[in-house]
Structure formats: structure tokens, C-alpha cells
Amino acid sequence: MTAKNPLRIAMWSGPRxxxxxxxxAFENRPDTAVTDEPLYGAWLEASGESHPMADEIIEAMETDWRVVWRTLAGPVPASRAVWYQKHMTHHLLPPMLDAEWLGGFTHAFLIRDPRAVVASYLNKRDTVSDEAIGVPQQWALYRFVTQELGQDPPIIDSGEFLRDPEGHLRALCDRLGIEFTNRMLRWPEGPRETDGLWAPHWYDAVWRSTGFGPPPAEPPRLDGEAADVAACCVPSYERLFEKRLRPA
Incomplete structure (x- = not known):
């Protein structure tokens, strides 16, 4: 596959x-600019959700998603050939599910076993729901991207990825039409200027990292509401998992 120039990658994930x-990994490429959750402020203002640092994030970020969209579709920072845009699927408000807004991006998906997501999410928040971890929205967006935009987006399962980061990154780069570089496997520890304002609350482990972590343990046992939320998300996750990218 030949990459678009510039290549605007919209990577859609859930939290945790x-x-x-x-x-x-992408920011460590010399040809790539990155943007961290550009729709967060717009989503917070529209949803009224109580998130850590919500007021500060709304104050600091653009909250009109149409302005955000025009920015992401505009000139690439530092005129780089690749613009990697990290998105959360729960930030995708219903009016945004539109070909005019989404059609100009090359979409990709990052998925994780909902049991692991729920357990990790509850380490940071007191409650959890299927909408909060973005799995229903991820499946809806995947269907839109394939059926309405005609794209065949790569799907990375993080559990499998961590067992073979290089193999998965090589396969992902091949699908995106860009060259793999070993620089994607290691990076300097610490914060970045490109990290979102919310980084001190969420990014402590990443700030300590210099590369991808070890393969995950078995998903934890969940009880009560946590187990119910994970079970609700499993069917959508499994549909996406069936279509996951597999290294050669």
C-alpha cells in the first residue's frame, strides 16, 4: 500500500x-507529528462528564468539534509526512459520525480485552460503564469506516501486540504504506510537550517507560457491576478481534 501524502492516521482506542x-512509538519517528486526544475538550463540554481536571481541560482546549476537525484536516505540524492523531472512541459524539468529517483520515483501531480494561479503569475511577470505555462506540465506528468510507482499517489487539511489538508494528506500517523503523520500539522516558493536560493523572506508567511493556497476564476476575460491564462489551470486542491484524 502507498501512503497518502500527508498521511493522517486517526487511531481509535478506549481508555486504559x-x-x-x-x-x-509514532512520535519517535522523524517523519511524524502527533496529537493527543484533540476531541477531549469538546466531549467534556458537550457531555458534562465529571473527569479529573475537566474544568482545566475545557478552558485550555478548543471545544467546538468542527473547529477541531478543520485543524486536524489542515496543515500538518512541522510539515511532517505523517500526522498520528490519538483518539478515544467515547469522545466521538453522534454528530461526528459523518463522512465529511471522517473521510479525510486513514483510520485504525486499538482494542483490548474488556475485562482488563474495566479492571484497569477502576484503578483510576470509582465507577465504569460500557460507554465510558468506548467499546460500543468503537464497533459502531468500525462499521461506519468500513461500510460508509470503504476503508479496511487495521485493528491492533494490545494483548497480542505486547507479545510481539516489532512484528505488529511492521505489519501496521506495511498496511499504512510507511516504512517501519526501530525507533518505534524505544523512546526516552518522561513527559512530552505533546502530552495532554490530563497526563499527570493518567500517564504515570508511560512517563516511566522507555518501550512497550511485558505481555499481559490473564484477565482478572471481576465481580458485580464490573463483571456486567465487561460482559456487555465482550461481543463487540470479539467481532473486532476476529478482524485483528496478524503479523506474517
Missing amino acids: NISTAMMR
Whole structure:
């Protein structure tokens, strides 16, 4: 596959995945600019959700998603050939599910076993729901991207990815039409200027990292509401998992 020039990658994940580490991998490429969750402020203002640092994020970010869209479709920072845009699927408000807005991007998906997501999410928040971890929205967006936009987006399962990061990154780069570089496997520890304002709350593990972590353990046992939320998300996850990218 030959990459578009510039290549605008919209990587759609849910929270508590390897989304920030994946952003690090792409940011370590000399040809790539990255943007961290550009729709967060718009989603917070529209949804009224109580998230850590919500007021500060709304104040600091553009909250009109149409303005955000025009920015993401505009000039690439530093005139780079690749623009990697990290998105959360729960930030995708219903009016945004539109070909005019989504058609100009090359879409990709990052998925994770919902049981692991729920357990990790509850380490940071007191409650969880299927909408909060974005799995229903991810499946709906995948259907839109394939059926309405005619794209065949790569899907990365983070559990499998961490067992073979290089193999998966090579396969992903091949699908995107760009050259793989070993620089995607290692990066300097610490924060980045490109990290979102919310990074101190969520990115502590990534700030300590210099590469992708070890393969995951078995998904944890969940009880009560947590188990119900994970079970609700499993069918959508499994549909996406069936279509996952597999290294050669």
C-alpha cells in the first residue's frame, strides 16, 4: 500500500489501553507529528462528564468539534509526512459520525480485552460503564469506516501486540504504506510537550517507560457491576478481534 501524502492516521482506542505508548512509538519517528486526544475538550463540554481536571481541560482546549476537525484536516505540524492523531472512541459524539468529517483520515483501531480494561479503569475511577470505555462506540465506528468510507482499517489487539511489538508494528506500517523503523520500539522516558493536560493523572506508567511493556497476564476476575460491564462489551470486542491484524 502507498501512503497518502500527508498521511493522517486517526487511531481509535478506549481508555486504559496502550494508546499513549503507541503515540510514543509514532512520535519517535522523524517523519511524524502527533496529537493527543484533540476531541477531549469538546466531549467534556458537550457531555458534562465529571473527569479529573475537566474544568482545566475545557478552558485550555478548543471545544467546538468542527473547529477541531478543520485543524486536524489542515496543515500538518512541522510539515511532517505523517500526522498520528490519538483518539478515544467515547469522545466521538453522534454528530461526528459523518463522512465529511471522517473521510479525510486513514483510520485504525486499538482494542483490548474488556475485562482488563474495566479492571484497569477502576484503578483510576470509582465507577465504569460500557460507554465510558468506548467499546460500543468503537464497533459502531468500525462499521461506519468500513461500510460508509470503504476503508479496511487495521485493528491492533494490545494483548497480542505486547507479545510481539516489532512484528505488529511492521505489519501496521506495511498496511499504512510507511516504512517501519526501530525507533518505534524505544523512546526516552518522561513527559512530552505533546502530552495532554490530563497526563499527570493518567500517564504515570508511560512517563516511566522507555518501550512497550511485558505481555499481559490473564484477565482478572471481576465481580458485580464490573463483571456486567465487561460482559456487555465482550461481543463487540470479539467481532473486532476476529478482524485483528496478524503479523506474517
